[in-house]
């Protein structure tokens with residue numbers, strides 16, 4: 001029989017914070033409106049077809065937009081672009097249009113792609129799971145592009161934590 005033990009909160013937090021994460025911007029849309037949020041919870045999930053998984057905070061504007069449009073674009077940030085990560089982790093309902101002074105263009109999905117980023121992948125949602133305070137969206141990569149060479153921005157190189 002399985003032994004029932006209480007979850008060791010400290011161990012859970014310490015170990016989960018050892019997972020390495022990049023910091024990128026997930027661009028979303030709904031009809032003519034665009035938005036974006038700082039995304040750390042992302043991973044590749046299949047070669048063929050090319051699939052990635054993202055987790056999106058359930059009580060955000062971006063989550064509602066993702067659910068409606070079923071598309072998203074991930075713009076990959078460069079190591080020095082902490083300012084962009086900081087801008088996009090503010091909630092739209094508090095700060096308004098985050099793309100006001102950030103140069104972007106619309107990809108094939110209609111989602112915003114940050115011009116100054118290293119590059120992007122665009123995805124169509126092919127599955128989702130709504131459990132807990134974040135929902136998981138499985139996205140098939142239907143477009144991708146490289147803007148320039150550079151090193152990725154990593155969560156561990158910032159003062160912020162997201163996880164645990």
Ligand SMILES: Cc1cc2nc3c(=O)[nH]c(=O)nc-3n(C[C@H](O)[C@H](O)[C@H](O)COP(=O)(O)O)c2cc1C
Nearest residue numbers: 037038040041056057060061062089090091092162
């Ligand atoms: C370092 C860091 C990493 C984050 N990673 C994620 C993430 O992976 N998924 C997510 O949904 N929110 C993440 N967030 C929180 C969102 O960026 C935040 O909720 C944002 O305000 C949502 O924007 P919206 O309200 O305009 O939709 C992160 C925040 C920080 C500070």
